[in-house]
Amino acid sequence: MKHVPNVMEIKKIIKESESVKTFIFDWKVENKYDYPLPGQFMMIWNFEDEKPMSISLIDPLKEELGISIKKIGKFSSQVHSLKEGDKLGIRGPYGKGFDLKGSKILAVGGGIGMAPVATMVDHARDRGVSVDVISASLTSNELLFIERMKNAGANVLSCTDDGTCGFKGFATDRVKQLLENQKYDLIISCGPELMMKGILELAEEHHIPAQFSMERWMKCAMGLCGQCCVDDTGWRVCVEGPVFWGHEIKMITEFGKYHRDSSGTAKPF
Amino acid sequence: MKHVPNVMEIKKIIKESESVKTFIFDWKVENKYDYPLPGQFMMIWNFEDEKPMSISLIDPLKEELGISIKKIGKFSSQVHSLKEGDKLGIRGPYGKGFDLKGSKILAVGGGIGMAPVATMVDHARDRGVSVDVISASLTSNELLFIERMKNAGANVLSCTDDGTCGFKGFATDRVKQLLENQKYDLIISCGPELMMKGILELAEEHHIPAQFSMERWMKCAMGLCGQCCVDDTGWRVCVEGPVFWGHEIKMITEFGKYHRDSSGTAKPF
Amino acid sequence: MLEIKICDIKLKNPTMLAAGVMGSTASSLNWVYRSGAGAVVTKSFSSQPNKGYNNPTTVEVEGGIINAIGLSNPGVETFKKELKRLDPQVKVAASIYGASPEEFAEVASQVEKKVNLLELNVSCPHAMGGCGAAIGQDAELTFEVVKAVKKSVSIPVITKLTPNVTDLIEIAISAADAGSDALTLINSLGPGLKIDLETSRPVLSNQIGGMSGPAIKPIALRCVYEVFKAVEIPIIGVGGIFNYHDVVEFLFAGASAVQVGTAIMHYGPEIFNEIAVGLEKFMIKKGFSQVDDMVGISHKI
Amino acid sequence: MLEIKICDIKLKNPTMLAAGVMGSTASSLNWVYRSGAGAVVTKSFSSQPNKGYNNPTTVEVEGGIINAIGLSNPGVETFKKELKRLDPQVKVAASIYGASPEEFAEVASQVEKKVNLLELNVSCPHAMGGCGAAIGQDAELTFEVVKAVKKSVSIPVITKLTPNVTDLIEIAISAADAGSDALTLINSLGPGLKIDLETSRPVLSNQIGGMSGPAIKPIALRCVYEVFKAVEIPIIGVGGIFNYHDVVEFLFAGASAVQVGTAIMHYGPEIFNEIAVGLEKFMIKKGFSQVDDMVGISHKI
Secondary structure, three states: OOOOOEEEEOOEEEEOOOOEEEEEEEOOOOOHHHOOOOOOEEEEEOOOOEEEEEEEEEEOOOOEEEEEEEOOOHHHHHHHOOOOOOEEEEEEEEOEOOOOOOOEEEEEEEHHHHHHHHHHHHHHHHOOOEEEEEEEEOOHHHOOOHHHHHHOOOEEEEEEOOOOOOEEOOHHHHHHHHHHHOOOOEEEEEOOHHHHHHHHHHHHHOOOOEEEEOOOOOOOOOOOOOOOEOOOOOOEOOOOOEEEEHHHHOOOOOOOOEEEOOOOOEEEO | OOOOOEEEEOOEEEEOOOOEEEEEEEOOOOOHHHOOOOOOEEEEEOOOOEEEEEEEEEEOOOOEEEEEEEOOOHHHHHHHOOOOOOEEEEEEEEOEOOOOOOOEEEEEEEHHHHHHHHHHHHHHHHOOOEEEEEEEEOOHHHOOOHHHHHHOOOEEEEEEOOOOOOEEOOHHHHHHHHHHHOOOOEEEEEOOHHHHHHHHHHHHHOOOOEEEEOOOOOOOOOOOOOOOEOOOOOOEOOOOOEEEEHHHHOOOOOOOOEEEOOOOOEEEO | OOOEEEOOEEEOOOEEEOOOOOOOOHHHHHHHHHOOOOEEEOOOEOOOOEOOOOOOOEEEEOOEEEEOOOOOEOOHHHHHHHHHOOOOOOOEEEEEOOOOHHHHHHHHHHHHHHOOEEEEEOOOOOOOOOOOHHHHOOHHHHHHHHHHHHHHOOOOEEEEEOOOOOOHHHHHHHHHHOOOOEEEEOOOEEEEEOEOOOOOOEOEOOEEEEEEOHHHHHHHHHHHHHHHHHOOOOEEEEOOOOOHHHHHHHHHHOOOEEEEOOHHHHHOOOHHHHHHHHHHHHHHHHOOOOHHHHOOHHHHO | OOOEEEOOEEEOOOEEEOOOOOOOOHHHHHHHHHOOOOEEEOOOEOOOOEOOOOOOOEEEEOOEEEEOOOOOEOOHHHHHHHHHOOOOOOOEEEEEOOOOHHHHHHHHHHHHHHOOEEEEEOOOOOOOOOOOHHHHOOHHHHHHHHHHHHHHOOOOEEEEEOOOOOOHHHHHHHHHHOOOOEEEEOOOEEEEEOEOOOOOOEOEOOEEEEEEOHHHHHHHHHHHHHHHHHOOOOEEEEOOOOOHHHHHHHHHHOOOEEEEOOHHHHHOOOHHHHHHHHHHHHHHHHOOOOHHHHOOHHHHO
16 A cells, blocks of 8 residues: 555665765665656655655666755754664655756755755756755755765755855856856755745756755644645645646745645744 | 346346246346356245245346246245336355266256256356256246257257156156267256255266255345255355355255245245 | 535535545645636644644555544634635635534534535544534534534535444434434444554554545445434535546435545546546436435435 | 364364354264364354344455355254264363353253354344344453353353454453353454445345455454454454455464354355465474464564
């Protein structure tokens, strides 16, 4: 059954940055069409709570799947305390992933939003697509997946708010600069909504199709409970999302403005 | 779902004899391996009761299925009162049918026991198997399927208790006579159990493999309720039967001796 | 052909969104209505915000799912704002719950002007603190809640009952006697439990959760069938409805309308349109000219 | 490794044939035992022969079947002859029913010498004339029946309860207080209803019937889980068990043994052997040395 946590041993833990660890699981899939797609997410059960987490690594050769988690609260701290061989429940994949179109793409990830972006960078490079990727974070020791994406053959552009590595400033500023000189067939992005909002505006200005991965509070993740429905379309982020095209995002009026907590109360960003 | 009555219009009604009518239904099957086999039975629901009935006709070309019912009690009288276009519930097929082995077979049907036997005669003749068939009944106007089996190319030998048509005497006597001159690879039979008991003895005497179709009170017909279990093997006539090989019948100690009523009480034949 | 009236409210067809499914926001309710539902029922809310249970709140089982969301809702004040944002044409029932007749009545009167119908959730099988099935498993408490709400509002009141009782008829009659204008049958079944074999833990954080999905249909149908014989008020059937065949079964058993929930997991909101089309085709084929002619005909044989 | 003791009776493994399935004759009980069942339970019988309901008595639904066989049986006199024909090694429980404590006690004492255990069927959801769930839905009547049987026999007495009640715990405690040596949970669920769309008729001649099959497993499991917390006596889990995973879930929830019924429709009696092999493999893999070590461990987390 699909919607049941599969309790598995953590095969490997990779410390990606000061606050981010990647948890690798064995992931055997009989049919290659059942393989997860970049941008899809898993529900991770630590036996106290269950949260949606983007897939940050898909390796069909090694038959491995990775989930990257940033230590920000009770749930993620507990998961960060786990060791290789410890267990987590994992169900999914869920949602609609990125849709690879075109031969030259710009990928922009902010903070832990780099997780699905890096997965998509691997995916695009595997298919010979040219990729410029902006990995953005507050500071240099929070930059994610730089080496991995370089090894994949992507053109990696670091970007830190404090200028400790690469471009100094926001990811949007870096995108703006790039778009002055470069043409892209597609922009894909995941990160803080205000960042993605800025990128959407730039993409529109330059008439470049764009896809964005959104995050909302999840409960069932199977399209039933309505917890992750967004205004004004009513779409379920767990089914119709989490990746939306720019023209869809335009209809999501709450995008960049507010999200809902567990009770359904709207909270501004 | 398999175990749900499919309520269908009766397409055609054929009066086969004084007391027997055949009810024809449209029977479309997508996969030819889903087609019923001779010897299998259906559960027929007349909206008052539901009874097991042997399949008496399988026509994959016309996509028709026939059930022959002898008027003997409340249920069959009600069904006999129906007209073409009226409805019956029908579920199945159930059970294990006849297993066609060899190139020359003897088929023996007594009374309404001719229903599965005639189906098997069609089946064998379709496959070029040589068939001698004994159709036995009390009297000539109760003989069943004579023309149909002749048209199928079987060598039809009538047999009546009162001698009004063909051989005068019991089917067993006719079989005994035949086996003195003829060799058969297989005997198949359906009819009164005492008749089948006699045929089993003759088949053993002549070392001819034989199959027999048994009848027991049915409730669920899906192998659960235990109503049709036979002594001493415990086999379910609806699943392990209704057709058994002679060596199996030998293990069914109640064969030819008794059967059980709806309460499970044994009743001698 | 599919139009019905339930408690004098006209619906374009007899399908309704079941409470607790995609019903937290005006946006999703609007979407479901546009997808073909005859009416929508909100997620249950009450006087105060409630964050519900920790995840996992839902897990799949053979034949459906079990869930214990825990009646999460932002409270009536916030929910009123959602109701204001509903498209004007949307026919909507507010599902409300509370711990006492007074709380039910208070919440009801606060939203009365903003909805067409009220549905009293006295039957959530996993609610905390005396809400939910603690009421709906007791005929007297059910009577008190319905009575209190009926006194405080003038719009029609539907009572949603739990099947998890010894004598459903007694409770149905009690709700009818208290003035309930209709009944919704059934809330989720059980509750049920799912245990993870690796850890031997119950999967749901609340351990047990109400069961929904195709497997509960026979039981929901029996509830409708038996209650139909016992009360005069209309019944809204719910439980495992996945296609128009299921809808017809419920109508035949005695339901005047139906609700669809878990099927949305498989087919999305578009299920409502699919069911409506299938139902209309069925009615034409069988010569039914209006939905009402199908209601309860299994009893007339 | 799989051996257990239930009420001091040694079984080769914790699987039992559930009452009402292939249990009418010594021949079928012998066959099921030889196919790997740790014990078998007879079809329920009583003082007088009963032919049960007209067909259809069983119909498939999503997730299982519903049935109303109607407790058909040849009566205790005839059934005693069947019991004599059981192979000597067969561990057997006689399932008995009646309309009164006296009838239960009388039937029990008549077969006491011929069986290892008694299972009181106070929970058939479709029985006629005050038998069945009419008793098991009432804590006092259940108490009276168990008490009467315990007085009249010295072999262990198991009480099989219905899940179709508001408060199962109360009834379970009542049975335990009356001296029941174990409980079997659960009898079939609902009951449920299936309507034929062509004729609008209920398919079962009794209209409604108890539901069994994979879909009832979550609810059976919850019953075991909650009753385990409330009583000291062992519980035999039954409901939708189709493989050894299901058995482990029941053991973890608190069952000391399990019964298998509807799965036989899919896999035949050989299911018992398959489950036993699977269970033993699971235990080896997970390091359990005896079945008892698995019982109720979901409660210890």
